[in-house]
Amino acid sequence: MIYARNGEDALSKRIDIVSPGTGNKHWGTTYFGPRSSNKEAPGPQATMSELQANESVVPHFHGVSMFQLFIAGYGTIGNQGKELKPLTVQFKDHHTAYGPIVAGPQGLCFVALRMYTGNSEPVYLSEPGYRDRLKPSKRRNLTSPQVHFSIEPVMQHRAEVAWETLLQGDDGMHAQVVRLGAGMKVQGPEPKAAGGYYVFVGNGDIVHGGEVLPKWSMVVVENSEAGFEIQAGDKGLEALVLQYPRDEA
Incomplete structure (x- = not known):
């Protein structure tokens, strides 16, 4: 789910x-x-x-x-x-x-x-x-090292999606930051590759199910899902994507 x-x-x-x-x-x-x-x-x-x-x-x-x-x-x-x-x-x-x-x-x-x-x-x-x-x-x-977030105009006008690795293990554990400009979309990690993941809104907002979810909202993607598209709102989005080890599935 x-x-x-x-x-x-x-x-x-x-x-x-x-x-x-x-x-x-x-x-x-x-x-x-x-x-x-x-x-x-x-x-x-x-x-x-x-x-x-x-x-x-x-x-x-x-x-x-x-x-x-x-x-x-x-x-x-x-x-x-x-x-x-x-x-x-x-x-x-x-x-x-x-x-x-x-x-x-x-x-x-x-x-x-x-x-x-x-x-x-x-x-x-x-x-x-x-x-x-x-x-x-x-x-x-x-x-992890400290994560720094963008000011709103920089985030909103970002032209390309950027991924940054914070923590990583050999069992699928992976903590990343993804940064998107206003309205941009990107595929999240393959859920079945490990134990599923959280998307936590650190800055801006995310669009899910027709709802705009603001800062400090979260989405959870279980590893039974086929995939998940991360979509930024009008402000852009900087989110933590936190993937769990395979043995947590």
């Missing part, structure tokens, strides 16, 4: 949540599926978290591989304090620990994107017995 969610509509349903790891109160938005799950269900799972100023997310792992996009604010990740500037792409295999994530004084916003709904409950390294819940994994925890 192909799923789509308007970012403005999703954000209109933002709620207050409490971090299960720290007890801190911040904000959460659900795009697809439940916010957290402990069993498999049909369809993708995508959530946004908006952290308070200087809030920390303690080290943990999940049972489902995911891309994570740091899209607003500022922060750091890991014991070395690697900077998270918008927009940064991260890929983490299932059962791969990461953190801490520390928000800066202006807060930090990130989106977790999973191709399917599975065991996404966080397992904290501070919990006794966490090692018993680990399973074999490639243990990749990859972070």
